[in-house]
Amino acid sequence: MKVFTVVLVVLLAVGVGVNVAAMCGRRFIDPATAMMLYRNVDDRLAKKAAIMLRPRPRVVVFGSSRALGITSRATGVTSDQFLNAAVGGAAVEDYAALWRVLEQHGKVPEIALFSIDPWIFSRTQPPPRWRSLAPEVAASLGQSVEGAPVPTVAEEIRYRWDAFTELFSFNVLRASARDLRRLWRARARSAEAAATMADEDYGQHWPALSPAELRRRAIEYGREGGGVPDPHWDERRAAWLKRLWAAMRARGVRIVAYVPPYHPDALAAVREDPAHRAFLEAVDRFLVGVAGTLGVTFVDVADPATIPCAADEFWDGHHAKTACLDRLTSRLLHT
Amino acid sequence: MLFNSLEFLLLFLPLALVVALRLRGQPLLSWIAGTSVVFYAFAGHWWFIVPMLATTVIDYAIAHAIARSPVARRRAALLALSLTVNLGLLAYFKYAGLLTRTVAAALGSLGVAPDSRLIAWAQVTLPAGLSFYTFQTLSYVIDVWRGQARPEQNFVRFLGFISFFPHLVAGPLTRHHQLIPQLARIAEGGIASRWRAGILLFCIGLAKKTLIADRIGNLIDPLLGQTIELDMIRGWLALLGYAMQIYFDFSGYSDMAIGLGRLFGIELPKNFDSPYKAESPSDFWRRWHITLSLWLRDYLYIPLGGNRCSPARQKFNLMATMVLGGLWHGANWTFAAWGCWHGLLLVGHHAVPAWERRVSLFWRRNITFLLVTLGWVFFRSDTFEHAGQWFGALVGANGLGRGWSPETGALLGLVLIGLAIVRGFPNSLEMDLERIGPVPQTGLAFATVAAIFLMNYRSKFLYFQF
Numbered sequence: 116m117k118v119f120t121v122v123l124v125v126l127l128a129v130g131v132g133v134n135v136a137a138m139c140g141r142r143f144i145d146p147a148t149a150m151m152l153y154r155n156v157d158d159r160l161a162k163k164a165a166i167m168l169r170p171r172p173r174v175v176v177f178g179s180s181r182a183l184g185i186t187s188r189a190t191g192v193t194s195d196q197f198l199n200a201a202v203g204g205a206a207v208e209d210y211a212a213l214w215r216v217l218e219q220h221g222k223v224p225e226i227a228l229f230s231i232d233p234w235i236f237s238r239t240q241p242p243p244r245w246r247s248l249a250p251e252v253a254a255s256l257g258q259s260v261e262g263a264p265v266p267t268v269a270e271e272i273r274y275r276w277d278a279f280t281e282l283f284s285f286n287v288l289r290a291s292a293r294d295l296r297r298l299w300r301a302r303a304r305s306a307e308a309a310a311t312m313a314d315e316d317y318g319q320h321w322p323a324l325s326p327a328e329l330r331r332r333a334i335e336y337g338r339e340g341g342g343v344p345d346p347h348w349d350e351r352r353a354a355w356l357k358r359l360w361a362a363m364r365a366r367g368v369r370i371v372a373y374v375p376p377y378h379p380d381a382l383a384a385v386r387e388d389p390a391h392r393a394f395l396e397a398v399d400r401f402l403v404g405v406a407g408t409l410g411v412t413f414v415d416v417a418d419p420a421t422i423p424c425a426a427d428e429f430w431d432g433h434h435a436k437t438a439c440l441d442r443l444t445s446r447l448l449h450t
Numbered sequence: 451m452l453f454n455s456l457e458f459l460l461l462f463l464p465l466a467l468v469v470a471l472r473l474r475g476q477p478l479l480s481w482i483a484g485t486s487v488v489f490y491a492f493a494g495h496w497w498f499i500v501p502m503l504a505t506t507v508i509d510y511a512i513a514h515a516i517a518r519s520p521v522a523r524r525r526a527a528l529l530a531l532s533l534t535v536n537l538g539l540l541a542y543f544k545y546a547g548l549l550t551r552t553v554a555a556a557l558g559s560l561g562v563a564p565d566s567r568l569i570a571w572a573q574v575t576l577p578a579g580l581s582f583y584t585f586q587t588l589s590y591v592i593d594v595w596r597g598q599a600r601p602e603q604n605f606v607r608f609l610g611f612i613s614f615f616p617h618l619v620a621g622p623l624t625r626h627h628q629l630i631p632q633l634a635r636i637a638e639g640g641i642a643s644r645w646r647a648g649i650l651l652f653c654i655g656l657a658k659k660t661l662i663a664d665r666i667g668n669l670i671d672p673l674l675g676q677t678i679e680l681d682m683i684r685g686w687l688a689l690l691g692y693a694m695q696i697y698f699d700f701s702g703y704s705d706m707a708i709g710l711g712r713l714f715g716i717e718l719p720k721n722f723d724s725p726y727k728a729e730s731p732s733d734f735w736r737r738w739h740i741t742l743s744l745w746l747r748d749y750l751y752i753p754l755g756g757n758r759c760s761p762a763r764q765k766f767n768l769m770a771t772m773v774l775g776g777l778w779h780g781a782n783w784t785f786a787a788w789g790c791w792h793g794l795l796l797v798g799h800h801a802v803p804a805w806e807r808r809v810s811l812f813w814r815r816n817i818t819f820l821l822v823t824l825g826w827v828f829f830r831s832d833t834f835e836h837a838g839q840w841f842g843a844l845v846g847a848n849g850l851g852r853g854w855s856p857e858t859g860a861l862l863g864l865v866l867i868g869l870a871i872v873r874g875f876p877n878s879l880e881m882d883l884e885r886i887g888p889v890p891q892t893g894l895a896f897a898t899v900a901a902i903f904l905m906n907y908r909s910k911f912l913y914f915q916f
Binding site for chain 1: 456573575645646649650653668669671672673675676855856857886888891892894895896898899902903904906
């Protein structure tokens with residue numbers, strides 16, 4: 116038992132140690148270098164910095180990683196006039212925080228394109244990553260919603276627990292090892308070499324999957340509820356979104372919103388479950404109602420056939436490739 | 451809450467165990483029952499605890515009423531009440547959907563539209579572990595009615611017997627005489643943890659589930675999502691893969707449960723005994739899901755008459771037991787077909803008395819393995835159409851094979867590793883974990899760390915990936 120215990124503790128310590136080292140390394144180098152070298156960076160802070168540094172955009176995209184692939188190409192504006200403010204695992208809090216930053220810096224856009232993930236209306240959401248922007252969330256939602264504690268004690272505990280469990284994740288370990296390798300080589304050579312490595316690595320973010328593997332991932336994602344494993348309607352966040360849109364409309368922003376497309380097999384798997392199907396329908400009903408009240412353009416394109424996008428135009432169960440997103444954006448903004 | 455989650459391993463288990471080790475008597479029983487109920491409340495929906503507690507209270511009271519009543523008819527009526535409650539819960543939560551779907555399909559074929567409200571009413575979430583704890587309480591009440599057991603006086607101990615978290619959600623299906631005396635013993639003398647045997651067995655189970663079963667599952671799911679296009683090689687690989695997946699998953703979970711029991715000084719019953727080394731269908735059922743097999747034998751097969759009746763009636767008893775046993779696994783007619791398949795295998799085995807004498811051990815094992823494995827087609831298929839397509843693929847209806855992919859290679863590798871383990875090594879309960887050497891200990895430590903990192907594979911924050 117002694118051998119087992121020693122080996123177990125040493126191996127766990129090595130795994131966790133690599134993740135901690137990567138995390139610490141990120142904190143001790145300047146943010147610009149971290150952005151360049153690290154795969155595991157806080158994209159919320161990066162988007163906030165982008166809003167502050169760039170000229171006023173005409174079109175801003177709000178959404179999650181599912182909207183990250185939207186570029187200026189299909190929007191009809193130049194890249195200077197376009198800002199993709201989508202962040203991984205987005206919540207209503209993120210929209211509110213980034214809107215606050217835009218407002219604060221006098222960069223209210225003409226058009227806001229919202230990619231609305233159904234999970235933002237569920238009480239069982241992704242982890243509260245928006246905690247990175249807690250002051251902006253508090254300032255934005257605190258003004259418009261009575262008694263909006265940001266973040267709540269439960270959300271803070273959950274955030275810290277989730278951050279702790281990251282230290283035991285294989286995926287994070289793999290990213291940490293790469294980050295440390297880049298950091299080490301950058302120190303040994305030059306920032307230019309590190310940038311080259313970062314470019315080379317970028318292609319691996321979305322590895323090309325075989326059709327069978329893509330389909331497997333899509334079905335698995337769908338069976339797990341399409342990002343909403345245990346759907347429970349969240350009135351509070353639904354009200355926040357409505358008030359946020361009302362505030363944006365009051366500033367003259369044209370809002371175009373859509374429920375983003377799923378891989379066809381993922382959508383079929385989601386709809387197989389009555390609870391998940393009902394949740395998607397509830398999301399639709401709510402958005403149609405709010406859109407009608409506030410003069411928002413809303414289209415549900417969860418079914419990729421409505422765009423149309425084929426199964427091979429997805430990276431996985433819910434991330435559409437750029438060509439599909441371009442068609443979607445073009446249709447939303449120009450028709 | 452799953453055993454293979456960090457919430458369980460780092461929060462729930464240490465807290466539950468550390469406090470339990472400091473308690474004695476009624477407080478210890480209350481702690482075990484209380485933590486088990488909390489565990490169950492996180493097993494899906496908090497309301498899962500409602501039917502579990504209701505069953506516990508009702509059967510506790512009914513068993514006492516049966517023991518107090520001198521009138522046979524009243525005792526029989528009380529037993530019938532318990533059966534109605536328990537089987538009623540199972541019928542509603544587990545089988546209402548199947549029955550309404552079946553009736554709706556039958557009406558639909560006659561051109562009658564079924565009532566959508568009825569179908570919606572039958573679409574209910576099945577509480578985790580319902581099939582296990584209803585069978586546990588049923589066996590307890592039946593034994594009290596038969597006079598083979600005395601009613602438990604201590605309600606908290608009875609609640610601990612039903613809800614003890616290591617076995618609550620997926621077994622082993624534990625009988626009152628196996629657990630209640632052990633709970634009484636630890637309450638009296640405190641918990642004598644079998645640390646070494648418990649931790650090592652838990653880690654073996656974790657590795658079996660995470661490193662083999664889950665990995666194979668990831669590879670065969672896409673194949674079985676398109677059985678209509680499945681070629682012969684992939685059809686067989688998927689079948690062998692599923693045979694390995696279900697064994698490593700279920701036996702891994704059972705190992706974890708038994709290992710956890712040992713940490714609390716409780717020895718839960720053995721559930722698997724190298725089933726793929728079975729020499730006949732009868733032998734397979736002495737090795738696969740042993741606690742369920744014994745339950746079905748004692749509370750279904752023998753009451754139906756068992757083998758002390760005419761050959762025809764004996765065959766009927768076997769078939770009925772296996773079909774109902776199949777349906778116990780899930781509310782789908784494909785599970786009934788799986789039970790029927792095994793019933794036919796058992797009847798066939800009884801009809802060939804020379805099987806053991808005339809067939810060599812090598813062929814007995816391999817033929818049994820093949821027959822059992824073919825039965826998994828029904829078990830894994832959602833519909834008979836799906837099962838038919840899969841059987842078609844096995845005989846080459848879609849060709850021999852189309853190309854080779856890395857996934858196919860990985861699946862083949864995992865299947866071979868699985869086969870080598872199940873056929874070439876002793877099972878986890880045959881190993882003397884108290885005397886395991888340093889090399890296996892090192893290997894198990896590596897496997898455990900890999901399992902911990904892989905069970906938490908997905909990142910919640912890793913930004914590029916979301």
